[in-house]
Amino acid sequence: MGRVSMPQGKGSQLHNRREYEKIGKPIPDNIDVSKSSENITLVDKDIKQAYQEIFGEALEKYNAKQKRADRKIEDYCDHIKKSKNGEKLFYEDVVQWGSKEDFQKPEMRERAKEALVQYVKGFEERNPNLKLIGAYIHMDEASPHLHLDYIPVAQGYTRGLETRNSLDKAMKQMGYQPEKESRKNNATKLWKENERSVFGEICRNMGLEVEAERKARGSLSVEEYKEVREQMIGEIEQEKEAIVAEVEPLRELKTGIDEIDTTGTKLPFGVVAIKKKDLEAVKEQAKAYTANRDEIGEMRERSAAVSRREQRVDQREQLLDNKANELARQQQQLQQMYQRQLNLNQLLEKSEQDGRAKDKQIADLQTENASLRGQIRSLTAQMDEIKAELWDKINNLRDKLRGAYESLTNVVKAVGMLKYDREKDQNGNYTYGKYGISNLSKAQEKLIDGLAEYGAKWAKEDGFPEMAEEMEKHVGISKGIEKIVEPPAPKRSKGWEMEL
DSSP, X not given: OBOEEOOBOOOOHHXXXXXXXXXXXXXXXXXXXXXXXXXXXXXXXXXXXXXXXXXXXXXXXXXXXXXXXXGOOSOHHHHHHHXXXXXXXXXXXXXXXXXXXXXXXXXXXXXXXXXXXXXXXTXXXXXXXXXXXXXXXXXXSSSOEEEEEEEEEEEOOXXXXXXXXXXXXXXXXXXXXXXXXXXXXXXXXXXXXXXXHHHHHHHHHTTOOBOXXXXXXXXXXXXXXXXXXXXXXXXXXXXXXHHHHHHHHHHHHHHHHHHHHHSSOOOOSSOOOOOHHHHHHHHHHHHHHHHTHHHHHHHHHHHHHHHHHHHHHHHHHHHHHHHHHHHHHHHHHHHHHHHHHHHHHHHHHHHHHHHHHHHHHHHHHHHHHHHHHHHHHHHHHHHHHHHHHHHHHHHHHHHHHHHHHHHXXXXXXXXXXXXXXXXXXXXXXXXXXXXXXXXOOHHHHHHHHHHHHHHHHHHHHTTOHHHXXXXXXXXXXXXXXXXXXXXXXXXXXXXXXXXX
């Protein structure tokens, strides 16, 4: 009889797919490679592709609504992997019937394998919010078992993605809603209880006996066991006494027959010498022999039957004595077990007392933890709002800074025209344009070049290298400055626009 179990797994794709040799790792000792060919892979999906199929449409809708590029999510799989909110890329449970001792016969392993296959076939129909990405049946370990990998999918969110990875909400949307939710009573626990029940029924249909929920102290207490043993000994003693009582009269009958056979002397044909005092006794015996000859033959037959039955009774008595000796030995072991159990009970009672005190401390800490979590969520929300506001301000300031550097670049290039608005003729003499000044002093020329170097230096440090290059290598009059120094019309309106 096997027990149905469904513990949480580690979710190791290396272990599930048996890919140790591909990466040069040794195969663990608990894996029998001679049986690895019996393993079955029912589902094996690439996790990136699965995320695209499940969440791709919701991700596109979300990104389409975002006006700022920094709020878009490029890859939801990577987003969950980097998340610090407790989500996992996927979850794994290990489904199994029985233990190593239950699989001594090959047919039991085959039945367990078929039960696991049937369980996987109905999994997504029972659980529409859990999308399978892996289902691996391992037959090369001590007990056949199933590694079940799935992504929980919850819908109906009004903020962020409409469809998300959320285990708790996925369970609740499938109807697993605990009345009084707690750490020990939650939606996942209710779901696992139901799934164990489903798998247990499949096992029964496959001819596998399923063990009921175990009691805390086993099937029998020490006192119950002692009572049963005393009852067994009493029944054996009663049976022994009944057999002896049945045989005793037959033993007495055999003794009487033997005495008749050996009393006196049989009278043959001819003359026999006999004492006178025994004559009467011999006559009486002769009469009795003649009268009861048939009865004596019958008694002899009964005597033989009694002897055979007595022999059987003796053998049975020997067996009963052996059984009594074995029961006495077991009684001694039982007494020792009882003493050990008594000691364990005392330790258990002390442990329970300590446990109650610790439970109270844990409950207090959980209450405090819940309060702190609430505060953290509130502070996190406030921080997110502040961060968003700061990023808006930073972006605005950076836009303004870029505009200022563009204006500075135009000014530096215009000032450079005072020195470099000129052309050299064939004789090596300069001809100055309308903005160039022919008689600049050395200090004035140095000042013009220094302005370009100064502006370029700060533009590089603030992250505008292209404007720094413009200041260092080019001169010229921008359209904005040209409109001011050379207005197209003689009369300006009040709302004239200056472009820098």
